[in-house]
Amino acid sequence: MPVAVPGGRTVRRLVRRLCRPPVRAAFASAAASAGPEPAPDPVALTERRLLGLHPGLVRHAGHLAGVRDDLLSWQARDANLGEVAGALDAAGLDYALVPGHGFRHRLAIRPGDRAAVLESCVAAFADQPVYFELLGHGRELGLNPAEGLPALVAAVERVPEPEPAGAAEPAEPPEPERVKGLRVFRPSVTTGRTLYYGADHGCELEFWDADAEGSGAVASIDETPFGSWLPSLETSASVRIADRDVPVLGLLAGTFPGDIDFPIDAVITWVDDTDERWQQRRAGALAAAEPELRLDAADHRYRNRDELRYCLRSIASYAPWVRRIFLVTDDQVPAWLDTAHPGVTVVAHRELFADPGVLPVFNSHAIETQLHRIPGLAEHFLYFNDDLFLGRPVRPQSFFLGSGLPRVVRNSRTVPPGGRSTADSVYTAAQKNARAVLLDAFGRIYPQILSHSPYPLCRSLLAASAERFAAGLAATGRSVFRSAADLPPITLALYAAHATGQAVDARLEHFYAVTDRPGELDRLADLLGRRWADTFCLADGGGGEVPAEEQGRVLAAFLRDYFPVASPYELAPPAGPGSAGAAGPD
Numbered sequence: 001m002p003v004a005v006p007g008g009r010t011v012r013r014l015v016r017r018l019c020r021p022p023v024r025a026a027f028a029s030a031a032a033s034a035g036p037e038p039a040p041d042p043v044a045l046t047e048r049r050l051l052g053l054h055p056g057l058v059r060h061a062g063h064l065a066g067v068r069d070d071l072l073s074w075q076a077r078d079a080n081l082g083e084v085a086g087a088l089d090a091a092g093l094d095y096a097l098v099p100g101h102g103f104r105h106r107l108a109i110r111p112g113d114r115a116a117v118l119e120s121c122v123a124a125f126a127d128q129p130v131y132f133e134l135l136g137h138g139r140e141l142g143l144n145p146a147e148g149l150p151a152l153v154a155a156v157e158r159v160p161e162p163e164p165a166g167a168a169e170p171a172e173p174p175e176p177e178r179v180k181g182l183r184v185f186r187p188s189v190t191t192g193r194t195l196y197y198g199a200d201h202g203c204e205l206e207f208w209d210a211d212a213e214g215s216g217a218v219a220s221i222d223e224t225p226f227g228s229w230l231p232s233l234e235t236s237a238s239v240r241i242a243d244r245d246v247p248v249l250g251l252l253a254g255t256f257p258g259d260i261d262f263p264i265d266a267v268i269t270w271v272d273d274t275d276e277r278w279q280q281r282r283a284g285a286l287a288a289a290e291p292e293l294r295l296d297a298a299d300h301r302y303r304n305r306d307e308l309r310y311c312l313r314s315i316a317s318y319a320p321w322v323r324r325i326f327l328v329t330d331d332q333v334p335a336w337l338d339t340a341h342p343g344v345t346v347v348a349h350r351e352l353f354a355d356p357g358v359l360p361v362f363n364s365h366a367i368e369t370q371l372h373r374i375p376g377l378a379e380h381f382l383y384f385n386d387d388l389f390l391g392r393p394v395r396p397q398s399f400f401l402g403s404g405l406p407r408v409v410r411n412s413r414t415v416p417p418g419g420r421s422t423a424d425s426v427y428t429a430a431q432k433n434a435r436a437v438l439l440d441a442f443g444r445i446y447p448q449i450l451s452h453s454p455y456p457l458c459r460s461l462l463a464a465s466a467e468r469f470a471a472g473l474a475a476t477g478r479s480v481f482r483s484a485a486d487l488p489p490i491t492l493a494l495y496a497a498h499a500t501g502q503a504v505d506a507r508l509e510h511f512y513a514v515t516d517r518p519g520e521l522d523r524l525a526d527l528l529g530r531r532w533a534d535t536f537c538l539a540d541g542g543g544g545e546v547p548a549e550e551q552g553r554v555l556a557a558f559l560r561d562y563f564p565v566a567s568p569y570e571l572a573p574p575a576g577p578g579s580a581g582a583a584g585p586d
Contacts, residue, residue, distance in 0.1 A: 042147075042148050042151070043144055043145065043148060046144075046145045046147045046148060047064050047145065050064055050127070050128075050129050050145065051064065053127055054066075054129060057129055058189065060187065060189045060193060060196055061187070061189075061196055061198055063129075063131060063187045063198060064129040064187065065129070065187035065188050065189045065196070065198075066129065066186065066187070066188045066189075067188070067189060067190070067191055068188040068189070068190065069190050069191050069564060069565060070565060070566075071188060071197065071565060072316055072317040072320075072565055072567075073197070073201065073317045073318055073392075073393055074317065074318075074320040074393070076188060076197040076201040077103065077104065077105060077201045077202075077203070078105075078241050078242040079186070079242055080105070080184060080185050080186060080201060080202055080203040081105040081107075081203040081241055081242055081246065082241065082242025082243065082244060083124075083125075083130070083184070083186065083203075084107065084121075084184050084203045084205065085107075085241075085242070085244055085246055086124070086244070087120050087121060087123075087124035087125065088107075088117065088120060089244075090120070090124065091116065091117075091119075091120035091123070091124075093109075093113055093116055093117060093120060094109075094110055094113070094233075095107045095108065095109055095110075095205075095247070096108045096233055096235045096247050096248060096249040097239065097241075097246050097247065097248045097249065098206070098219075098224060098249055098252060099239075099248060099249075099252055099253070100225065100252070100256065100258070100259065101204075101222065102395075103200075103201075103393045103395075104183070104200070104201070104202060104203065104204050105203045105204065105241070106203075106204045106206060106222070107203065107204065107205050107206065108206055108208050108217075108219070108233055108249060109205055109206060109207050109208060110208065110217065110233055111207075111208055111209055111210035111217050112210070113207075114179075114207045117182075117205060117207070118149060118150060118153065121146055121149060121182070121184070122146050122147070122149055122150065124146075125145075125146035125184075126146050126147050128145075128146065128186070129145070129186060129187065130145065130146060130184060130185070130186045131143055131144070131145055131184070131185055131186075131187065131199070132144055132145070132146060132149050132152075132182050132183070132184055133182065133183040133184075133185075133199055133202065134152065134153065134156055134179045134181075134182065135179070135180055135181035135182060135183055135204070135206075135221060136177060136178065136179070136180055136221075137180060137220070137221055138221075140183075141156050141177060141179060142155075142156055143199075153179050156177050156179055157176055157177055157178060157179060158176070159176045160176075179207075180206065180207055180220040180221050181204055181205055181206040181207055181220065181221050182204070182205045183199055183202040183203070183204050183205075184202055184203050184204075184205065185197075185198060185199050185201055185202030185203070190564045190565070191564075192560075192561060192564055194528065194561040194562070194564060195561075195562075195564050195565065204221075206219065206220055206221050206222070207220055208220055208233065211229065215231060216229055216230055216231040216232060217229070217230055217232075217233050218230075224249075224251075224252055225252065225256050226251065226252075230249070230251055231251075232250070232251065233249060234249075234250050235247035235248060235249060235250055236248075236250030236253055237250065237253040256402070257402050257403075258397060258401075258402045259402050260321070260396040260397060260400060260402060261402075262378070262379065262380055262404060263323040263324075263378040263379075263380070264321065264322060264323060264378060264380045264381060264382065264396055264399075264400070265322065265323050265324045265325070265326060265377055265378040265380070265381040265382075266315055266319075266322045266324075266325045266326070266381060266382045266383075266384060266454075267325075267326045267328060267371055267374065267377065267381055267382070267383050267384065268308065268311060268312075268325065268326070268327050268328065268384045268385070268386055269328045269329075269364060269367055269368075269383075269384075269385055269386070270308050270327055270328065270329050270332075270334075270386050271329065271330055271332065271362075272304060272329075272332045272334065273303060273304050274304050275332055278330060278332065281330075281360045282360075282362055285360060285362060285480050285481070286481070289480065289481060303540050303548070305540070305551075305552055305555055305556070306556065306559070307386045307387050307389075307538070307555075307559070308327075308334060308386040309334075309336065309559075309567075309570065310389060310559040310562070310563045311384055311386045311387075311388065311389055312325065312344075312567045312569050312570075313563040313565065313566065313567045314389040314390040314391070314563060315384075315390060315567075316567035316568060316569065317390075317563070317565065317567070318390040318391075318392060318393045318394055319382075319390055319393075319394055319396075321395075321396050322382070323343075323378060324342075324343055324344070324345065324376075324378070325343060325344045325345070325569070326344075326345050326346075326347050326374050326376075326377060326381075327344060327345070327346045327347065328347050328349070328352065328367060328371070328374070329346060329347070329348060329349070330348070330349050330360060331348045331349070331350065333346055335571075336570050336571050336572055337569060337570070337571065338568075338569050338570060338571045341568060341569050343568070343569065344569045345376070347374055347375075349361065349367065351375075352367075352370045352371075352373055352374060353370050353373075353477070354370065354373065354477075355477075355478075358477065358478045358480075360480070361479070361480050361481075362480060362481055363476075363479050363480060363481050363482050363483070363486070364385070364482070365430065365476050365479065365482060365486045365487070365488055365489060366476055366477050366478070366479050366480070368383075368488075368489040368490055369466065369473050369474075369476055369477035369489045370477065371383065371457070371462060371489075372459040372460075372462035372463045372466070377459060378459075379404075379458055379459050379460060380400055380404060380406075380456070380457075380458055381456075381457055381458075381459070382399060382454040382455065382456055382457070383454065383455040383457050383490065384454050385452075387537055387538050387539055387540065388452070388453060388454055388535065388536075388537050389535065389536050389537070389538070389562075389563075390454070390534070390535055391509075391511065391527070391531060391532075391533035391534055391535055391536045391562075392531050392532075392533065392534060394534050394535075398506070398508060398534065399454070399456035399506075400456055401504065404458070405497075405502060405503055405504055406456035406457060406458060406461070406494065406497065406502075406503045406504075407456055407503070407504055407505070407506030408450065408456075408494050408495075408497075408498055408503045408504065408505055408506060409450065409451040409453055409505075409506050409507060409508050409510070410448040410449070410450060410451060410505065411448055411449045411450060411451045411452070412448070413448065413449050414447045414448050414449070415428060415431040415432055415435055415447060415448075415449060416428065416432075417447070418432075419432065419436065420432045420433060420436075420484065424484070426482050426483065426484050426486075427482075429484035429485075429486075430482070430483075430484065430486040430487065430488050431449055431488065431491065433472075433485070433486065433487050433488075434446075434487055434488050434491045434492050434495070435447070437469060437472060437487060437492065438492070438495050438496065438499065441468065441469075441496070441499075442496070442499035442500070444499050446495045446498075446499075449491070450490065450491055450494060450495075451508070451510055451512075452512060452537045452539065453508060453510045453534075453535040453536075453537065454535055455490050455494065457490070457493065457494070458497075461493050461494075461496070461497045461502060461503075462489070462493050464493075464496075465489065465492055465493040465496050466489075468496065469487065469492060469496075472487040473487055473489060473492070475487075476489065508534045508535055509532060509533050509534045509535075510533060510534065510535050510536065510537075511523075511527055511532075511533040511535075511536035511537070512536070512537045512539065513536070513537070513538055513539065514539045514540075514541040515538055515539065515540055515541055515546070515551045515554070515555060516540075516541030516542065516544070516545050516546045516548075516551060517541060517545055517546065518545060518546055521546065521551070521554050524554070524558045527562075528558060528561055528562055531562075538555060
C-alpha cells in the first residue's frame, strides 16, 4: 500500500526532533561552548556525592542502585509510588491515581501544579539515589537525579536556535520540546546482580493540561478509558498501596468492561519423588499394572529439582492479584513450605478424588479430572504444573476477559493427522483421543496442542466437561499411570469451551525448553538476561544428551538467578547450591 511522504520542511523538522541529543548532551554542549576545558558532567558529580552519602550503593545498568534481596517486583513498584506520594503529600499537592494503566503506577497532576511538583521532588529526593526520567508524548527526554532536575527540564525545553534560511525556502522556527511527565524510580539490584528494578518499575507523574474551554483537564501523555479529556480530576475513593491511602480519580473508580473484578486462584500439582513411601507406592502400582496397556511412567515425569519453590516465587512476584494458591499433592508437604500462611492450602489426593478407592494414582491426567472438586477454589483459576513459571509481571487480563471467559493460548505444534496407532507416544495418543472426541461432539477439528503455560480455567467448565464426556474422563480418573487410552482433561475442557463460545484465543510471549537438550539449555542465558517471556516452561526430558545431574545443576543455578527473592510462602530460603526441594510431573 503506498505511503504518503510529507514535504521537505516537515521531514527536516521531524528529523530534528527525533534526533535531538539526549539529556546529558544538553549539559555537555552548554559546557563546551564556555571554553576548551569541558565542565564536569553534573550527573556524575551528583552521583559521586550520593556515593559518599550512601556507601552501600553499587553501580548497575548505568545507575546507582541499592542492594535489595527482599523486594518482589510488585513491591518495588509500590515502593516507588509510596515515595512519590509521600513527597506530594508533604508539599500539600493534589494528585490522583489513574487505574488500569498497566504495571507502572500513574498519577495525574492538576493543571498548573507542574512547577510545585518539580520543587517538591527536589526537596524530597535531593540527597537520595532516586532518578527522574523526563517524559514527552510517547518518548523519554532524559534522566537525572533530583539535584539537577530543574536545570534538566530547562535544558530540554530550551528553544533551539533557528536554522539559517535556505536559498529555496525560509527556515521554519523550531518547535520547543515540552516535559509532560516524570518517571520516578529508586533503582535496586540483588546481591547476585541478576534481578534489577529500574525505570520499568517507576511511578509516573503526568502533568495534565487545562482544557481550552476552561473546564476539566486533558491527559498530556496517555488516554483514559474515556479518552484524553475528563471534566474533573476530583477523587472519590482511595486504594491502599505501600501502607498509604492513594486517592483515585473519581470518574475512573468504577468497573470497566476489561477490568477483572472476580477472584482468581492458582492450582499447582506437585510430587516429591525422593519420598521413600511414595517410591514404594509407585513401585507397587507399576508391578500391578496391566501389561497390555501402553503407559508412560518414566522417572523424568516426577524428578525432583526444586521447581515448586521457584514456581511459587514467580507467582508471588509477578501475579500479586492471585488470591490463593492450592497445592495438590499425594499426602506430601515440602519441608520449607509455610503451611500456616493464609495464601496457600495443601490439598491431598485423598481429599480431592470423588472415589478415593482408585488411589494411589501417578497420572497427571487422572488428577486433572478432579481439580474442579478442590474445596474453596474460586470459579476462575490458573493451573500450573511445577515446571511452569511466570517470567515477568502479568495482568489477570492476560488470562481472562473481563466477562470471565478464559483466554486460550495454542501452541504452533500440531498433533499428526489420523487415528491413534501403536506408533504414537502416549502423549500423542492422548491428544489424538481428545481431537476425536471434540470432532464428534462439536464437528470441529482442533489440530494444535495447547501451549504448556499456565492454563486459565473455570470450575464450571471442568465440571461441564466431566459431565459431557463422563465415560472417557471417568476412565482417565482411574488410570494409575499415563496411558494411551487417556483423555487429557485440560485440553478437552478448554477446547470444548472454545467450541461453544465460552473461551477465546489469546497470545502470550512463551518460552519452552526441554532440559535434556544442550541447545535448549544454552538459551537460558538469553532468557535470564532479557527476561522477555511472560511465561516459560522447563520441561524435564527423558533423553540422555545431557545427564540428569548436569541438568539439575544448570537448572538450579538458573532458577536461583531468575528468582532470587523468597516468596512469603517459604519458611526459609534454600541452604545453598546443593539444597533439595521437590518437583512434580510434567
